[in-house]
Amino acid sequence: MNHPALAEKFAKDFNRTTWHDETLWFVRQKRDRAIYPIPEFQELRTLASQIKDHTLSNLDNYLLQFEENARKNGVKVHWAADGEEHNRIVLDIIRNAPHIKGRTGPIKMVKSKSMLTEECHLNPFLQKNGVEVVDTDLGERIVQFRNEPPSHIVMPAIHLKKEDVGETFHEHLGTPKGEKDPQALTEAARQHLRQKFVEADIALTGVNFAVAETGSFVVCTNEGNADLGVNLANVHIACMGMEKLIPKVEHLSVFIRLLARSATGQPVTTYTSHFTKPAEGKEMHIVIVDNGRTQQLGRSDFRNSLKCIRCGACMNTCPVYRRSGGHSYDFTVPGPIGAILSPNIDLHKYSTLPFASTLCGSCSDVCPVKIDIHVQLYKWRQVVSKENELPAVKKWGMKGLAKMLAMPKVYNLGGKVARSALRILPHGMTHAKGMNPWAKARELPDAPKQSFKEWYSQNKKP
Amino acid sequence: MKVALFIPCYVDQFYPNVGINTLQLLEKLGVEVAYPTQQTCCGQPMANSGCEQDSKEVYHHFVDTFADYDYVVTPSGSCTYHVRKHYDIIEQTPAVQKVRKGVYELVDFLENILKVEEIPIDFPYKVGLHLSCHGQRGLRQANASEITGDKGGQILTLLKKLKGIEITQLERNDECCGFGGSFCITEEAVSARMGQDRIADHVRHGTKVLTGGDMSCLMHLEGIVKRQQVQIKVMHIVEILNGSQP
Numbered sequence: 001m002n003h004p005a006l007a008e009k010f011a012k013d014f015n016r017t018t019w020h021d022e023t024l025w026f027v028r029q030k031r032d033r034a035i036y037p038i039p040e041f042q043e044l045r046t047l048a049s050q051i052k053d054h055t056l057s058n059l060d061n062y063l064l065q066f067e068e069n070a071r072k073n074g075v076k077v078h079w080a081a082d083g084e085e086h087n088r089i090v091l092d093i094i095r096n097a098p099h100i101k102g103r104t105g106p107i108k109m110v111k112s113k114s115m116l117t118e119e120c121h122l123n124p125f126l127q128k129n130g131v132e133v134v135d136t137d138l139g140e141r142i143v144q145f146r147n148e149p150p151s152h153i154v155m156p157a158i159h160l161k162k163e164d165v166g167e168t169f170h171e172h173l174g175t176p177k178g179e180k181d182p183q184a185l186t187e188a189a190r191q192h193l194r195q196k197f198v199e200a201d202i203a204l205t206g207v208n209f210a211v212a213e214t215g216s217f218v219v220c221t222n223e224g225n226a227d228l229g230v231n232l233a234n235v236h237i238a239c240m241g242m243e244k245l246i247p248k249v250e251h252l253s254v255f256i257r258l259l260a261r262s263a264t265g266q267p268v269t270t271y272t273s274h275f276t277k278p279a280e281g282k283e284m285h286i287v288i289v290d291n292g293r294t295q296q297l298g299r300s301d302f303r304n305s306l307k308c309i310r311c312g313a314c315m316n317t318c319p320v321y322r323r324s325g326g327h328s329y330d331f332t333v334p335g336p337i338g339a340i341l342s343p344n345i346d347l348h349k350y351s352t353l354p355f356a357s358t359l360c361g362s363c364s365d366v367c368p369v370k371i372d373i374h375v376q377l378y379k380w381r382q383v384v385s386k387e388n389e390l391p392a393v394k395k396w397g398m399k400g401l402a403k404m405l406a407m408p409k410v411y412n413l414g415g416k417v418a419r420s421a422l423r424i425l426p427h428g429m430t431h432a433k434g435m436n437p438w439a440k441a442r443e444l445p446d447a448p449k450q451s452f453k454e455w456y457s458q459n460k461k462p
Numbered sequence: 463m464k465v466a467l468f469i470p471c472y473v474d475q476f477y478p479n480v481g482i483n484t485l486q487l488l489e490k491l492g493v494e495v496a497y498p499t500q501q502t503c504c505g506q507p508m509a510n511s512g513c514e515q516d517s518k519e520v521y522h523h524f525v526d527t528f529a530d531y532d533y534v535v536t537p538s539g540s541c542t543y544h545v546r547k548h549y550d551i552i553e554q555t556p557a558v559q560k561v562r563k564g565v566y567e568l569v570d571f572l573e574n575i576l577k578v579e580e581i582p583i584d585f586p587y588k589v590g591l592h593l594s595c596h597g598q599r600g601l602r603q604a605n606a607s608e609i610t611g612d613k614g615g616q617i618l619t620l621l622k623k624l625k626g627i628e629i630t631q632l633e634r635n636d637e638c639c640g641f642g643g644s645f646c647i648t649e650e651a652v653s654a655r656m657g658q659d660r661i662a663d664h665v666r667h668g669t670k671v672l673t674g675g676d677m678s679c680l681m682h683l684e685g686i687v688k689r690q691q692v693q694i695k696v697m698h699i700v701e702i703l704n705g706s707q708p
Contacts, residue, residue, distance in 0.1 A: 008651035017655060025634070036611045317608065319638050323655050356649060358642030358656075359510065360595035365608035378510070378548075385512030394644070398508045402516035405471065405503040406523050415475040437647045441654035442685025445476045452474045452481030456497055460485075 003352040007324035021322040023158065028316040030265030031366075038261075047254050049370035052307035055245055056297065062212040062245050063288065069215025070286055073277040078287045083120030086289045090122060090237055091129055093285050094202055097235045106132055108199050112219065112226035113137040114206030115153050115310060116239050116289060119332040134196045136225040138189055145172045151326025153333055154263045154312035159325050193225070203229035207240035207286075208309070209255055213248050216276035217286070220259060220269040227273050235283045238275065242288050243306040255309060258368035262311040296344045301379045305340050307369040314363035314373055320356055329353060336363035340376040343383065351389040354380035415451055422447035466496045466531040468565070470541045471503035473677050480677055483704040484537045484568060490704070491576055495535070501527045506544040510643040514551055521552050529557040533575065534565040537700050539597025539675045542567040547600065568700055569616050569675055570603055578620070583705055586626030590669030590694075591617060592660065592683065593636045594676035603675070607636050617675055617699055624702070630669045634660075641682035657686045665692055671708050672696045 011017050035041045055062055067077045078093075080086035094100060100107055109131055111117065123133045123144070135144045139156035143149065145168050150156030157165070166180040175188045205226045210217040217238060219226045230236045246255065260266040278284035297303050315321045315335030326334035331342040331350060336357060342350035354377045357363075363373040384390060390398075404410050422430055422444065431439035438444065450458070465488070469481040488495045505520035524545065528534045536542055545565045552558060572578045593615065598604040604615020613635050621627060640646070640656025647653075661683060664672055672687070672694050674680050684696040695708040 004649050004651070007649060011651040011655050021659070032607060032611065042609065319640065319656050320649070320652050323652050323659075355512075355645065356652075358595065358638050358640060358645050358653075360638035360642075361599035362595075362606075362608060362636075362638065365599055365606045381510070381512035382514055386515070390512055394511060394648075395513070398511050398513040399516050402505070402508045402513065402520055405505065405508075406519040408500045408502055408523075411471070411502045415471075419475060437650040438685070440650055441658065441689060442682065443688035444685065445681050447476065448478055450478055452469045452478035453499055455478050455482060456485075457499065460497070 001330040001349055001352070003324070003328055003330075003356040006328035006330065007320075007356070010325040010328055011323055017323055019161070020159065020325060024316045024322045027155075027264060028313075028366075031262060031313060031316065032265075034261040034265040034267065041261075044254055044258055045368055045370050048258055048309075048368060049307060051246060051251050051254065052369050053304065055247060056243065056303060056306055059242065059245065059297065062247060063242060066210055066212040066215055066245060067288075069213065071215070073215050075215065075277060075284045075286055078285060080287055080289045080291070082291045083289070086116075086120045086239065086287055086291065087122050087125040089287050090204070090239070091126065091131070093235065093237055094126075094131060097202065097283065099234050100201055106130070107201055108132045108134070108196070109202040109204055110134050110136050110196055110200040110225075110229040110233065111140075111204045112206065112221055112229055113140055113156070114204065114239055115150075115332060116206060116241050117204065118150065119291065120239075120289070122239075131202075134193070134200075136193055136196065136223075136229060137221070138186065138223060141189060141193065142168060145169075149327070149332070151334065152312055152315055153310050159327065197228050197232050200229060200233045202235045202237065203233035204237045204239065205230060207238050207244050208259065209246050209252060210240055210244045210286075211247075211249050211252065212245055214276065216274055217244075218252060218256075219273045219275065220256075220271065221273070222264075222266075222270045224271045227271060230273075230275070231279075234281075235285070236275070236278065237285045237287065239287045239289065242290055242293050243308075259309055259311055262313040262366070262368040292345050296341070299344065302340060302344065302376055304371055305337065305373075305376060307371050308337055308341075309369055311368055313366045313368065317362045317366045318357075319360065319362070320358065324356070329356070336373045336377065337371070340371075340373055340380060343380050347384065347387055348389055351384045354378075354384060412451070412453065416454075419447040419449075419451070423449075463493075463533065464496070464531045465493050465533045465535055466498055466528050468501060468504075468528065468534050468536040468541070469497070470536060470538045470677070472681070473537065476681065477677050477698070480537055480698045480700060483698070483700045483706065484535075487700055487704040488535065491572070491578065493576070496531065498527050504541040504544045506541060506548075507643055509544065509548055514548065518552055521549055525549075525552075525558050525561045528561050528564070532564055533571065534561060535568055535571045536565065537568045537675070537698060538677065539567045539594045539601055539603060540678055541565075542570075543596040543600035567597060567601060567603065567675060569620060570601065572703075573616050573619065581620060581623045581703060583624050583703070584626050585624040585702060585707075587708060588628045588630055588668050588670045589621060589702075590630035590632065590664040590667070590672045591621060592639060592672060592674035592679055593617070594674055594679045595636075595638050597675045598636055604636070617673075620699070620703065621673075630664060630667045632663050632667055634663055637663075639679045639683055641679050643678075646682055653682070654686070657682050658690075661686050661690065661692060661694070664694060669694055671702075673699050673702055675699050
């Protein structure tokens, strides 16, 4: 993948880029209005960061503690080393469920939002194996109809306008052509999803926080779709990345206050659902997934990226994300956090993502758990270079530039020659759009006859 | 107090006037300023491109050039940030530590070392301030909107002392301009768009003079101003503080 190329494609539609940027900036401002009045907000960020740091440093113990307590509650706990194993485990749970085993006919699953299952590509795997999977989060359902990946981790369909949704629903749900009234479209989705909830054999949810001391977990949604699914189906499967842990219930009070405010500017999500044990006669499973997380934990410069609570605030604030769209990252988690998570998975494929940033640092300042995202972007750039994944032009260009800048005389001469060339050559040549990307949208600065150093030598030197 | 002037490479080559104004302003304020002529660059262009290993010899050259001085003053938050933050990959000799500690962005130096209180200058224009991210979030020279609604900062404090000045109220007070070093070339489309959006914000709110503490941001923004033929004069903060008029 190549971020600059995908970003250029996105930004080509000027008005749509304006709309995308403003939509996400609106969410960022909503977040600002939600956090400014809270005097202890920065203290909460520090606390959250410390709790997560502590948890990551003792992750092995907390994972075992969580497993033990969950088992005591009657929950079945499964461990998956990677996405493939995760998918196999989920399929096994489904096939061996008492009310499904030996049954013929379609198996139906409803899913509330889980970025982990996106990461593991669970949907296509299950569908190939005869399971109908319906994403019940509205945004997820929209992108599922369109056969697209989510473009944002909290607002999966944020790249779509209501007109786009109207067209999709016309095609898939039979709403009138041209219908773009949000309420009418939502009502259509509601009726459609009700049916799916009622018919479901299995409900799958993600996990926002798993509490080691109780073996319970918390799922936050705005639509109540997780609860509806879980309470109707006979089997609940909860899938979680192994970094979702926190040690104690009391720590939830820190994270719940941070999560929704950072994500959407709400004081709290509409539903904060706690799950501890299966209802009478039902099954509850938890699948704990590694899929590269242990490897990231082992990278001292990058381990604290695992503190992420998936609020998406770094996306909303990122001036690059807002103008390039989530799909330009081509990774499950887009935006700044995705740009520091993805190179851990495939450095070659995602080598342009650490460079999809001006290193402005807004992401680090907005992050509710204080991940130093822009510092890690800088550090990944060094890794990309060290692993020889830089384009050759850049690599050798930078080596040459470094040599020149370490030798004052060469630098002085080089500057003089470059300035002379800029003054002598015709504008059409110095600003040729095919040759000089700078000049596509910008004029070059005027090249002065004298550098400062030359002026100083002439006027100031004793 | 031994003070050296560091004029960043691109300022040296393209904006000598910014260097001259910096030198004159410091001298006006009674500071004896040396300008070691073997200086080149802080090494940031390579390092931000992933090549900090190649930059090491530039870092050493920078330290050798400035090791004798108590303060290294430069009209750039970005270069200051780079020396302070990223010179951690070379051996931390006393000279390296001294230079990292002694390097100062100009406005920071004016306010916190020279304790400048008065600026007796008339500047009756509507001025838009562009905060450079490295100055603002890197050196914490201005509050960040991610953290507080208070827009205070060092450059703003100085600007407000000018007589007749009006400060533009922007929709987005501290959004990045999109320069980003080699980003402005490798991610040209997004970079240009970010710059255009910043300029549009200034135009909508009546900026006549656009200023800031980093010429790199301003070079990018001026490039757009000139291409779009917008009636905005771009000036580095030191030009204003030293008495230049638009």
